[in-house]
Amino acid sequence: MKTFETVEAYRPWRKGMLAGARIGFVPTMGALHQGHAKLIRQSMSENDVTVLSIFVNPTQFNQKSDFENYPSTLVEDLAMAEKLGVDAVFAPKLASALYPKGYRVKVTEDILSKELCGAHRPGHFDGVLTVVMKLFNIVRPTHAYFGEKDYQQYLLVKEMVEDYFIDLKLVPVPTEYESSGLALSSRNARILPEHKIMAPLLHRAMVEFDRVDDARAAVEDAGFVVDYLEDKHLENGETRRFAAAWLGDVRLIDNVKL
Numbered sequence: 488m489k490t491f492e493t494v495e496a497y498r499p500w501r502k503g504m505l506a507g508a509r510i511g512f513v514p515t516m517g518a519l520h521q522g523h524a525k526l527i528r529q530s531m532s533e534n535d536v537t538v539l540s541i542f543v544n545p546t547q548f549n550q551k552s553d554f555e556n557y558p559s560t561l562v563e564d565l566a567m568a569e570k571l572g573v574d575a576v577f578a579p580k581l582a583s584a585l586y587p588k589g590y591r592v593k594v595t596e597d598i599l600s601k602e603l604c605g606a607h608r609p610g611h612f613d614g615v616l617t618v619v620m621k622l623f624n625i626v627r628p629t630h631a632y633f634g635e636k637d638y639q640q641y642l643l644v645k646e647m648v649e650d651y652f653i654d655l656k657l658v659p660v661p662t663e664y665e666s667s668g669l670a671l672s673s674r675n676a677r678i679l680p681e682h683k684i685m686a687p688l689l690h691r692a693m694v695e696f697d698r699v700d701d702a703r704a705a706v707e708d709a710g711f712v713v714d715y716l717e718d719k720h721l722e723n724g725e726t727r728r729f730a731a732a733w734l735g736d737v738r739l740i741d742n743v744k745l
């Protein structure tokens with residue numbers, strides 16, 4: 488497995504790929520778990536080569552403490568990537584590798600990015616779209632894999648790919664859940680032991696109650712502080728129930744198709 492820390496180091500390797508090769512890409516912020524493994528396995532089964540990126544992107548955090556506390560497990564992540572058979576990892580250590588002139592040029596969206604998570608985390612999706620645009624331009628994948636747990640993120644990246652005529656296929660991958668019903672997330676590592684038992688109730692309430700207000704009341708009764716829990720009709724014709732809720736200082740998100 489090749490590992491690259493800079494754009495300059497990665498590019499010659501990418502140039503060596505045969506024209507027409509299928510390059511699968513799984514962008515991550517590390518702290519890899521089985522949800523990421525599912526994205527990697529799917530990419531490997533559908534492409535000639537799979538590239539993983541590991542970069543905790545500072546511009547998508549609207550709270551300094553969240554950025555500073557974001558789990559970092561690079562050694563374990565690289566071991567897992569190697570075991571899974573990833574071909575190359577792009578893992579810049581320094582933010583300046585991706586933001587050489589700081590955060591001056593931004594990709595922004597005006598409607599969906601201001602709703603749901605965007606309403607509670609101002610600037611979050613600008614940071615996500617900006618770094619994903621950079622990563623697409625560096626990695627130059629033919630296929631890119633995004634987890635449906637961050638469905639709003641997937642929809643916004645899809646909008647960006649279409650709007651900027653980016654020549655790749657975006658592949659959404661269904662969320663991976665623990666047997667308890669908790670959606671897998673890198674942030675789960677920070678859930679306090681006393682909150683562990685409550686965490687799966689978020690997903691359970693989202694699927695068990697027909698009325699969104701009843702789901703929200705059940706989640707609040709269980710002790711979560713809810714940012715939002717709402718049903719949303721999407722431009723693609725789907726209706727999904729979206730939620731973000733806090734357990735202590737850990738923010739969990741989930742969504743289900745109705």
Ligand code: PAF
Pocket residue numbers: 514515516542544547615618619637640
């Ligand atoms: O979903 C994530 O892990 C991040 O938002 C992403 C897509 C890697 C961009 O930093």
